[in-house]
Amino acid sequence: MPAESGRLYGLGVGPGDPELLTLKALRLLRAVPVVAYPAPENGDSFARSIVAAWIEGHQCEIAIRFPMRPGPPPVEIYDGAAAELAAQLDAGHDVALLCQGDPLFYGSFVNVFTRLVGRYRIEIVPGVSSVTACAAAAEIPLLSRDETLAVIPATLDEDQITAQLTAGDTAAIVKLGRHLPKVRRVLNRLGLLETAVYVDHATLPTQRVALLSVMESDEAPYFSMVLIARSRGADGRS
């Protein structure tokens, strides 16, 4: 890890509202010569859009482009991204890799991190995650006292989701997409459909909060989740 090589920052930029950027992420974003971010094959990066107002013309930008098809992206994309960032770091340039929400809360940062850790100085700057942002939008207490929280991807099969939901208190089912009918089925069977709250685009102008039981759509955008609060109430009042 040569001292003269650049430093990699995994920058959590929050769930979508540009004002939910942290002061630390803002300081680092403005200080680095190289800004990298995930992006679709064609089109704009959501992570970049969150901080667009702060990116300056003289900064070098690296878009890591992912094919828009189901399933895990090919490893070559992460290999290529890691090599491209490594070249910048080797040249002594600090690099900020923008991460929507929090860098370690899903997302592509981990795949770059595992390829570069040990070779370069890396700092991870936590951000506001989608789960707390959605809870704030829906005004749902996530955790009180001795309650548990489960974060469950809707990509799991029905039995796995059922097991997760029955094991704990509050649950956040993420990555809904085309799995919404399956999630609705599981919640209905467990008698939890009436308490489930659907949130998409939390903290953005397009934010939507609705009871899942009255939603008619069978598909949800990627940036959506269902929250199920079975809070026993912090002091018996809620």
Add this chain to the structure above:
Amino acid sequence: MPAESGRLYGLGVGPGDPELLTLKALRLLRAVPVVAYPAPENGDSFARSIVAAWIEGHQCEIAIRFPMRPGPPPVEIYDGAAAELAAQLDAGHDVALLCQGDPLFYGSFVNVFTRLVGRYRIEIVPGVSSVTACAAAAEIPLLSRDETLAVIPATLDEDQITAQLTAGDTAAIVKLGRHLPKVRRVLNRLGLLETAVYVDHATLPTQRVALLSVMESDEAPYFSMVLIARSRGADGRS
């Protein structure tokens, strides 16, 4: 909900590093005439200390003081705090209630919220939670692909903690305190002790990250957690 009454903000101020405040929390904190925060019976408020540099002399401060003994605080404290904040709101003053980490992620905000919701305009501003902050400090991927995360209070009994740990992938055991020996016992029995990482005071100058298996103490500070990552790896590389 009279239009002329003040607005209550539940302000997440992040895990401890003052730079992990969001731009939105900073803007609102500087705009309100009244700043409230939880505090011990005697001594300083941790939430206030995070944003101390931004509080101005002309702002009215309300400390909600909690007795430092185990178990849930008496409901009278929340009743009293809600009444005190309601008086400010009735007088037309906006109030920021500071919440360490995120307002809905444990903490006392929920107990005030449930007493005032419906009577006043309330906005919850999410913050960086302790779980993502500790993961960043320990460089532990919380969630990749179709993995689950369980947040588990160490206050639960051994069987409950065991059930939670065996149900999912990554786990964060919070509220360690005097429950550390119990947590160690459970993890040892499940063969998870070697992979467990202990973090306290994440993002503060006193931050400590250590393998739980080499820690000798039988007690942990309140602001601590154990992370257990059983990541299957985002693409088989980690």
